[in-house]
Each structure stands twice: as structure tokens, then as C-alpha cells.
Amino acid sequence: MTTEPITTEAKKVRNFSLLSNRAGAAFLTPAGLLVSVFVIVPFFWVIFVSFTNRTLLGRTALNPEFVGLANYLALFDPATFFQRGQFGFSLILTTQFVLASALxxxxxxxxxxxxxxxTVPPWIKRLTETFVIAAWILPEVVIGFAWFAFLDRDAGTLNMMLNAIGLPSGDFLLDQPFWVIVVFNTWRGAAFSMMLFNSAFSSIPPSYFQAADVAGAxxxxxxxDIAVPLIRGHIVTNLILITMWTFNTFTPFLLTNGGPSYRTELVSIYNYRVAFQDFQFxxxxxxxxxMMLINLAFALxxxxxGRKKKAPGT
Known part of the structure; x- marks a missing residue:
């Protein structure tokens, strides 16, 4: 007589187990709704808007018209593609920026x-990691203004250091703006790469290197021959992340505002100017x-x- 209630209760517990499909769906539903509202819907909305002449002001703000590929054809217009302030110039500049700064x-x-x-003593390694992590976790706005103060023509720290050793000062943000943002982004991004590769090297068994020492390597x-092949997956992951981050970065805007004369207007800054300053949504x-398609191409x-098998004997 007591077997049936126990069996029924066991079925109820099994049906509502945290490992059941029903429970998994219940936990995933809130996250799925958030992703849908803030990622999927805006994603398709942006694609739809790209085929219209929607603006912030004027007649097309409330009643945009479908223009097909007109926006894309305007971006790739051969007559203006390579001119400063146009999409082609920003795309080429961003490619150079990614190659020099990220890769x-x-x-x-x-x-x-x-x-x-x-190879350094443990205390030096820990101290270095502390400074590297500090450089990485600081907000980008803080880092941007700190570098602006460092490179300022009149009272910048760099010019004061140059004057102290008898060298002339310079207006680096005006004379060499591209290389300024390259160095700035390299300084910040190298911290992430260093932390990732440091963890990868630490995961390699010490016996591998000990055997190499015995062999006189x-x-x-x-x-x-040992370290790089064993962290190949980490290298690919790092390249994917820093390439997309660098391609989409907006922080150089804090240093140069895209200038002077569009010489540092990366694609992200060009997109900001077109959409939120010229109001051409x-x-x-x-x-x-x-930009999304280019990022997808990088990742693929x-x-x-990373998925290619190593050739035998390598």
C-alpha cells in the first residue's frame, strides 16, 4: 500500500530535478529573453536600417524610405573611396592599425x-604581473586622458623628460598621430596578451623544459620547439580577441578625436561620426x-x- 505514493513522489522529484530539460529551459529563459532583446533584435534592426535612409532629423527621421544598396554603394564609391574622411580611407587606416598594433x-x-x-625570480614575476593587471583593468577613459596628459605639447610629461636631457620637445599628437595611437593601443593590449600567454606557459609541464635542458637546448x-607549439590554441584565441578588439576600438578618439584632418579616423570613429554627428543612421x-562581416571573416x-593539424615531424 505504501509503494505507490513513494513511486509517484519519486517521479515528481525526477521531473523537477535541476538536471532535467524542463529545469534547464526554465533557467535559460531569462537569459534568452535578455539576449533576444539586447542582441538579436538590435542585430536585425541594424541590418534593416542599413537599407533605408533613416536620419535623426528631417522628413526621413519618422518616415524613412527603403533605398536598397544605396548606402553600401555610397561607401564603396570609387570616386571618393580613398579620400580622407571617407569609408575607404578609414578602412585602410584601420587595417594598418590592426597590423601594427594588434598582430x-x-x-x-x-x-x-x-x-x-x-625566467625571473618569483617576486619579480608577481610584481610585473601586478603592474600589468593594473594597466589592463583601468578604465579606458582614465587611460586615454592619462596618455593625453603624458603627450601634451605644453605641459606633457614626455616633453618635460625630453627637455630635462637636452632634447627638443614635440607636438606628437599633431605630427605623428597615427603612431601615437599605435603605441598607445600596443601598451594597453600587450598587457592582456602577456597575461594570457603567461598562463599558457605556466600550464606546460616543467619536465618538458628540464628534458630540453639536459639535451643542451x-x-x-x-x-x-616546445613552448610555441604547445600553446598554439592560446595563440589563436589571443589573435581572435585582440584583432576584433583592435578593429572595433574607440579609445583613440579620446586622444585625437579622429584628427588631425582625419589622419586617425578609424572605422569605429568614422561610424560614430556618420551616425551620431552627421545623424545618417x-x-x-x-x-x-x-564591420560585423569583417570581424566574422577574421574569426573564421x-x-x-587553429583547426589545421600539425604536419608530422613539426
Missing amino acids: IGQALLGLLLAWLIQ TSWQKFR GKGAAVGVI VYLSI
């Missing part, structure tokens, strides 16, 4: 710094869609490289 600067510098601190040989949405290329 050469952040990834390579972070990798070398992470390898070098593996140099530091470069250990780095090339349709054209700005088209730029956003193109890096993932395809």
Missing part, C-alpha cells in the same frame, strides 16, 4: 614578455554591418588556422 605589437610583444618573465630552441548602420580565418 605585431600586442601579440608579439605580449608573447615575448610572457616568455621572459618565466638554448632558450630560443625551447621557445620555438542608415549609412551608419551599413558601416556597422560591414583564425579558427581555420
